[in-house]
Amino acid sequence: MPVQYKDYYKILGVPKTATTKEIKAAYRKLAREWHPDVNPTRKKEAEEKFKEISEAYEVLSDPDKRKTYDSLGADWQQRARDFAGGVRYGTGAPDGGGVHFDVGDLGDGGFSEFFQTFFGGMGRSTGFGARTRRSRGDDVESTLDLTLREAYTGGKRTLSLQTEAACPRCRGTGNDRGKLCHDCRGTGTVQTQKSLEVTIPAGVHEGQRIRLAGQGRPGIGGGANGDLYLVVHILPDPVFTLKGDDLYVEQPVPIYTLALGGEVEVPTMTRPITVKVPAGSPNGRRLRIPGKGMPKRSGGYGDLYVTLVAQMPTQLSERERELFRQLADLAQKR
Numbered sequence: 001m002p003v004q005y006k007d008y009y010k011i012l013g014v015p016k017t018a019t020t021k022e023i024k025a026a027y028r029k030l031a032r033e034w035h036p037d038v039n040p041t042r043k044k045e046a047e048e049k050f051k052e053i054s055e056a057y058e059v060l061s062d063p064d065k066r067k068t069y070d071s072l073g074a075d076w077q078q079r080a081r082d083f084a085g086g087v088r089y090g091t092g093a094p095d096g097g098g099v100h101f102d103v104g105d106l107g108d109g110g111f112s113e114f115f116q117t118f119f120g121g122m123g124r125s126t127g128f129g130a131r132t133r134r135s136r137g138d139d140v141e142s143t144l145d146l147t148l149r150e151a152y153t154g155g156k157r158t159l160s161l162q163t164e165a166a167c168p169r170c171r172g173t174g175n176d177r178g179k180l181c182h183d184c185r186g187t188g189t190v191q192t193q194k195s196l197e198v199t200i201p202a203g204v205h206e207g208q209r210i211r212l213a214g215q216g217r218p219g220i221g222g223g224a225n226g227d228l229y230l231v232v233h234i235l236p237d238p239v240f241t242l243k244g245d246d247l248y249v250e251q252p253v254p255i256y257t258l259a260l261g262g263e264v265e266v267p268t269m270t271r272p273i274t275v276k277v278p279a280g281s282p283n284g285r286r287l288r289i290p291g292k293g294m295p296k297r298s299g300g301y302g303d304l305y306v307t308l309v310a311q312m313p314t315q316l317s318e319r320e321r322e323l324f325r326q327l328a329d330l331a332q333k334r
Ligand SMILES: [Zn+2]
Pocket: 167, 168, 169, 170, 171, 172, 173, 174, 175, 181, 182, 183, 184, 185, 186, 187, 188, 189
C-alpha cells in the first residue's frame, strides 16, 4: 500500500517560507470556505477538502511537525517504510487560537495515511486532542570490531545489529487492547535484528565514533529517531602492533646479515618491501621506515618500525661448529 505524498504548502496555498501567521491566515480562510456545514450541497467534497486543509494546518502550524515534514527529502518513502509498523503517535490538538474547527467527528478515515505514517494516528484510541509528549529517541552506542587490515583499507561492511524497535503487536504503546502487551511486557519496544551497511573510512582509529543518523532508538510522540554511534575497536593483529598511526613489526634476521649487513624482506600493510640492514647491527636494532604505517587523519601515513631479531642457526654441522670455534678464539684475543 503505497503512501501518497502530501504537499501541505500547496494545499494551504502558501510558499515554503510562509510564517506561522501566514499559515494560520490561509488556514482560517480555507477552513471557513470549505467547512462542511456551509457547503450542504457538496458535503462530500467539502469534507474531503476540509480534512486535507486541517491536516496541512496540523503539520505546518506545529514547528516540530513542520520541521519533520520539511526534512522529508527524496528518501521520504524509505522513511515512511521505517515508520510503518512503528509507534503510532497520539496527536496534539493544534493551538488554533480560536480558529480551529473540530474534525474529530468527520467520520471515517481521519487524516491521510501519509500524515499517520509520520505524525501519528488520529485513531479513536488516542482521540483527537490526546497529547503525547514528543521526544527524540535515544542515541545508541555499539562497538565495531575491525581487523587492522579493515581499519587500514576502510570500505563497506554489512553489520547485523541487535536493536530496539517499536513493538509490532501494540505499536509501541505497551497496551494491547486494554491489557499489558504480552510481546513487550508493556515496554513498547522489542529487540530485533537489523542489517545495516556501513562505510568505514580508511585509517579509522581506535575509539573513533562513526555516526549513523536516525539508526538509534525510535522517537516518541512523533520525535525523531536517535542516532547510532559505532565505536571502533581494532582487533590485535598477529603481525603488527599499532601505536597511534605507527606500526611495529618484529623481523627475524640471520645473525650473518646483522654482522655483515645485507637485505631483509619485511611485511607491510600492502606488499612486502626490501629493507637494508646495516653491517654490525645489534640484535633488537629498530629501523624506521617512513610512510609505511596507518593512514593519518591529517593526511599521509604513519611510519613502520622494524625491530631486527637475531635468528641463531641451530643444528650446526661439524664444519660450522669449527668455524664458530675459530670466531670465538678471535673474539677472545681482541
Ligand atoms: Zn507490545
